[in-house]
Amino acid sequence: MRMTICLFNKPEDVDFYYYNPICIDSLVICINNRRYSDLDPPKQIALPLFGNLLSFIFDLPFISLQKFSFKYGKVFGFYFASKYAIVCSDPKLAREILVNHSDNFINRPDSPSWKEISNGYQDIIVARDQDWYSLRKLTSRAFTKTKLKSQIPLMEEQSLKFIQHFRAYADGKTRLNPIEYCHRFTMNIILQMIISKELNYHDEDNEMEMKNIVHYCEAVAKNSGIYANYESFTFLHPLIRLYIKYIKNENTKLVSIFKRYYDEHLASLDPDNPRNLLDSFILASEETGDKTRICYLCTDFLLAGTDTSSNTILWFIILMVNNPHIQEKCADELRHVIGSDRNQVLLSDRINLPFVSAVIKEVLRYRPVAPFPFPRKCKEAVVVNDVYFPADSTFLLNNYAIAFDQEHWKNPEEFDPSRFLYDNHSEFFIPFSLGPRNCLGLNLALDEIFIAVSNLLLNFKFNSVDSKPISEEMVYDIIIKPKDFEIFVEDRIV
Template identity: 25%
Template structure:
């Protein structure tokens, strides 16, 4: 008996020595990294989260300085491992792929998002916006007090994306669209996993009930994209129109992906195309919907801004109810400034991540070690008073009259910015135009020029109350 106790004690002592030796070896190996990391200014209020994050990663830094942010986004193109959870859905889609694969995919994707291609989708998006206002009317949402507009707007953005990306027509008259619920559930589950460290290991997460919900939601999303991709392949084999470059038919995003080639003449596989489509639907649905809803909330808080937009619409469109044309959007200059200001104050994606591949020195003088995970706090960058002035937290669309206020990081910057940001602007502005030209947004008027929207983080930043507003006939 005593012999066994002695063995247990000896094993414990040996294990303790090994742990201590490993710790000192680990500190020695990271001595340069720790020396530089200690000089990085801490970001107030985020120490506890970053402590957990640093335990799992080499080191990391929060950025809010606009100049440093611009430098990082233009020079550090590799994505940090924090996006691994998102990659489990969209694989190596262009937003998350290693630089070597991103370059290849970006060359195929770039022509798909050219201005000519994007504006070819204008009629599709306009049709979906008309379905949106029609649905609001049919559901007796006009003149009947507050309601959550989130379901209507997110259905509109998803249906716009399905029409332009997949050539698929969704009916906004349906009370529930399974893929919308699937997308929302995916975001909630990923957020929950991200903030609970014990759910990070795949072997553990797969044994939770959350994983079963996650797989079910992913199955709905994949099922939609796989079915449409198969049908599109069959359509290409049977139709001359899609294969005929001279055809007048408007091609959807999927058509362009199927035809896209890199410099060596190779294209994307079906799995790679599914990754890009899934990313397009996931990222585009919520970002655009959140931007629209935030702007509608601001209309209710600042009715004078809404009426100024309405006056601009009348000057451009008159009292007609004709659909919007691409040239109309160019004339809506105040609307454009309002949307930018809404996106500045309330970026749908509040953080993005990058990783250094070598030791770098930022414009501020801070040196970041090699393999540093950099979390860019877009919310902070967009409200930095050193760049935006002492009224950085104020809602002031006319700040974008100044040519110097061009560092809007909401859709990122540099070579790896959001490839579809111009399309997102179209989806956002078309919906706002169709709502404001018919209805007046009514909400609780803000008593200061600093707006307050009670937001919560669920991968993206959204309103806690589901964006409750009231609409009245004009």
């Protein structure tokens, strides 16, 4: 009993337990293997130090947790080392938690690393309580459908540049790795929206500052999953803090670039004619807070709005190569709707392209780039749908498991766009999460994905370089990415 008190009250007279995090992690797990209530979800016994994490050794995390659901059901307890989480692949419970109990689950779990990187939870990704509500109110205005309409010419112009760079390889025999082009396309849309700047598709043509933006974004994105993976282990926190010092340095440099743009925008600001999001944020600075917070907002949009959409476009290309009959059906629909008088698909054409739209949705289901929407922290103990959530526990939605649930999808392992032709499956198709803290830029993401892939298929035919299917193996850090691949591009319009 004395050690239990030590864990939670941290008395100064038991320095060994207080300063021995390995002991604390192991003891917390031993204590917490008990039941919290009669309404606890089923769970596997947790091991000292590791909890249930050893199950991740042989599979990707979202697949491991999917396998847990086969044994324990769609709602179960899971220990990330000493941190207790309730993992959910039940869309009804997810909706109840994220929509009807959103106030109690509005925050992200406590994270020393995220707190450091975000300069004390200043960004919208991990902002908390009233800070988050204020930031969401402001930023939601930028992503209303009305505001996004003003960005349509920007996206359509970027799609033309995107296609132009693919055309340089469209001889049917030159290998192309499309990863960088897809990444630049989505990044340019976000940069144009934020600061009215864009990247050239070839680094040698870019100014040094724009090269630095690319470098810092890649560094933060590449390493963002590392500290998240290991932060569950209290005994690793000192090492993680050293590692964060490097990550923080990259993120700080990115924020510093936006601070320079902030100063430039402030000096030339016309309150009656805001040029971009940065102007709008400055004009609303009473709501967003100081200069630093506004610059963190800008980096949030750039980091969050680039990788997810670009990787969805990459998965689309792979799945078109591997399913040539679907690729040709898309191309036929596009040519029928667009006609022979123009070579560009516009966003206004989407309503007349049901099969292309269905294919995009099936890509989002078949390869959900965000298998785990950001986890939520339970503020106060609560019972929801006969499941007990202890205070400070974590709610984790396994969107991948929902996307492959045979209860909701016929033959979920098959890539079959026809499932979306006459049914949106809105009850369990939730690639952008749910509730007030769902993906802020979902409409923008859907627009840029559509404008990119529809123009690609209108203009080009994609083939593998060896007449074999491209690997659909998944690589995971924070999002699901494809392995590097190459394609042949053949011009459809001669």
